Amino acid sequence: MRPGDGSVVPVLEVGGTHVTAARVDLTTRGLRSGRSVHEPLDGDGSAEHIVSALVRCAAQVSGASAEPWAVALPGPFDYERGIGRYEGVGKFDALRGFDLRAALTASLPGATAVSFWNDADAFALGEWWAGAARGHRRVVGITLGTGVGSCFLHDGRVLRHGPGVAPEGRVHTLRYAGGPLEETVSRRALRRAYARASGASPPDVREIARLARQGDRAAAGVFAETFGALGRVLGPLLAAFEPTVLVVGGAIAGAWDLVSGPLRAGLTEVAPARVRRIVITSAQRPAEAPLLGAAYLATACGEPRGRTAPL
Known part of the structure; x- marks a missing residue:
């Protein structure tokens, strides 16, 4: 299949609380009829419950x-064999x-x-193929939600190794302040940090963002520290990988007004000269990108090998 021949790929995107389905039109690089559908999903449910929701x-x-x-869908997952490897990640x-x-x-x-594809890879490929990273040769994509997803691309190929590439291409494997990065940068970490700073029961991230915009100093401080830390971790990688664009997506990126400043400050703190040459942006097609990218991967690869060639 190649764009231009009218091919359409049916796609599912699986998250911890939802599943989304759509038909991706390879000719238009969009969703057929501009439409996707959603179903709630209990990531703590049985295998039968999860499969039923997807179907x-x-x-x-x-x-x-x-x-x-x-x-x-997110890892840890054996994408080649189609078998879950989830353990101790709080879902599935x-x-x-x-x-x-x-x-x-x-x-x-x-x-x-x-075929199965990592959701962060699919997001980055979707933004490279049809979104904020279109036209860029070297791209880093980051997703912010229950954890930190990542993907490093060169000419539409997913890289797992090389200068500036996190181990296996996964930023969540890195450490910060003596612990795993996701103990500082994740939904649970944001909520925990706000509870410590405010003494209040931790609301969800959306509410913490609302409080920060209303002048709550604890909430604003939590966003500043969390995403400044992410910038300091990413800075050396970006300096070595030399992308021309960093695209950020995921549910927490919906608070881009609170994320972008601290992220850029953290990046600049450790790699000022290189960061000035990088476009740092939120996703152009945040809801569609993982669907588009999964269709692109399935079409370009034919089999779930984890490497892609441009269409």
Whole structure:
């Protein structure tokens, strides 16, 4: 399949609280009819519950003919084999050792095959193919939510190793202040930091952002410290990798007005000369990018190998 031949790829994006389905039109680099559908998902549910939610969502966008599906979801996951490796990550424990490929191939409407892709890779490829990183050769994509997702791209190829590339391309494996990065930069870390700073029960991140915008010093301080820390961790990587754009997505990036300043300050603190040459931006297509990227990956690779070539 190649853009221009009218190909459409059905895609699922799986998160800890939701699943989204759409049909990606490779010709327009957009969603068919501009439409996606959503279903709530309990990441703590049984494997049967999770599969049922995915199938229910997929049924709302399924086509008339048999076709392969692409699925974007977070790790740890064996994307080659389609088997969950979740343990101690706070979601999808029921998928540990579970053959999700076999379950979905048997249940998704008209599925002839199912390929799996890391959601952060899919996000970055979606923004490179059809969003804020379009036209850039070297790209870093970061997603902010329950944790920190990441992807390093060169000419549309996902890199796992090389100068400036985090181990296996995963920033969450890095450490900060003596602990894992996600103990400082994540939804749970933001809530915990606000509770410590304010003495109050921790609200969700959306409420902390609202308080920060209203002048709550504890809330503003938590955003400043959290994303300044992320910048200080990313700075040496970006200096070595030399991307021309850093694209940030994920649920927490919805508070870009509170994230961008501290992030840039942290980056500048450790790599001032290099950072001035990098475009630092929020996602142009935050909701669609993982869907677009999963379709791109499935089409460009044909098999879930984790490497891509430009279409």
